[in-house]
Amino acid sequence: MALASAVLHDCSDCPIRHRAVCARCEPDELDALSRIKFYKTYSAGQIIAIRGEPLETVASIVSGTATLTRSIEDGRTQLVGLLLPSDFVGRPGRSEAQYDVTAVTDLTVCCFHRKPFEDLLDEMPHVRERLLEMALDELDAARDWMLLLGRKTARERIASLLALIVKRSIRPDGGVLGDKGRVELPITRETMANYLGLTIETVSRQLTRLRKDGIIQLEGKRTILIPDFGALLAETGDDDDGGMIF
Amino acid sequence: MALASAVLHDCSDCPIRHRAVCARCEPDELDALSRIKFYKTYSAGQIIAIRGEPLETVASIVSGTATLTRSIEDGRTQLVGLLLPSDFVGRPGRSEAQYDVTAVTDLTVCCFHRKPFEDLLDEMPHVRERLLEMALDELDAARDWMLLLGRKTARERIASLLALIVKRSIRPDGGVLGDKGRVELPITRETMANYLGLTIETVSRQLTRLRKDGIIQLEGKRTILIPDFGALLAETGDDDDGGMIF
DNA sequence: TGTCCGGGTTGATCTGTATCAATGTGCCGT
């Protein structure tokens, strides 16, 4: 298969590398995708989709951050997915949003209408194969998060989240976004709390504790320096490094 | 496509209906599957796979219950999946177990060696399509569970688990396993606790509270009667009924 | 028939995190 050695391949003129859609595509397939794709932008805080309401598009995140949330009427909210550039959102075969989707920063997405996208899937079996791999990766990530939510302490949760964001900042090609050891948090304390199943006060307290213990340094509210990534990993409660090599 | 009207189709002589593998298969495809399948049995408590160790098979649960767990060295354990008859376990393309898999009752599984199964996948695109649907369903379930683990109270968690087991006891063809309103718990209090992110003591206490409040009746340790399923659902903390119709 | 043992329940107490409340901080618009 041509292009197979490149794990990810740019989607024609897409400024980012779609993890699912464009990997392993032939040039004519990229053309076919290009004909049905279109871009959309959202501003920070904007609601993209609401659970239960019609959603007739699927999309790749081009830039910015979005969240998937589930919540109960009394206001309790749980973040169930963090969408970063190259992530895919939307489910082939389903015409209603299953989660609330919100832009937490300014956001650009590359969209496809669901129906023509599904038609293309039938012509490009490797895209469906790739979607299956991604879905299984997401499932593994969700189950890791279940361990975090069910059994980890507040401190371990914070450390795990920071480690996750660092790992996600490292591109699959090995390049690093930004300085090594400096993490730009793409989310507020409230979003962190909703991801971790904690309150913002507990998030804040544990961040200061980690700072006082020398595990992290805070540079402003949103930038975190990690002098020793191994020390951070040791705080996550995980046995292993989650498959990272250093 | 023949057999499409039957949502599930028996895999040749399999005593159960595989949700993924055999749905929508043509007779010759069922034959091909039959040639590479084999059965295995485990006794209650037996370990089937260990995270990180080689696992060269995928399988469907025929009868009995198994669990997927993740745990940390200090003993904290989180159940990340409950495997009931017709569930699929194992990941195409991966040769190591990602979770600990344990039989909690006597168990029969229908196995396929990974490699020939993957080869068949390439010849039967609808099986991969079905696997994608299942993976996405599992992902939705995992995310629902994240809401439970992150934000629900102990009482809501117990009610949610009971509701889940009731729902899973209802076959997709509409038939009900066992009496309506009578649930046979396939798992111990410890397993329940590990699924719900609680301790066994809390599980026990909340079950007695639900009993005293008339939501459930306990008949022995493992059998639960639910006089009013709606009342149970009202205790789960969920807005809706999860797509069930009554 | 006794006792052993895994699983379950119940009680007393402890503790990590939530809750309630006050204060700090940076940024934007005017």
Add this chain to the structure above:
DNA sequence: ACGGCACATTGATACAGATCAACCCGGACA
């Protein structure tokens, strides 16, 4: 330069659920 506001930190207290501990129950087995 100055409110005003959203976001964040810090402190005091409350409480749900964990922990520690005792006891119960029923089945296996000598």
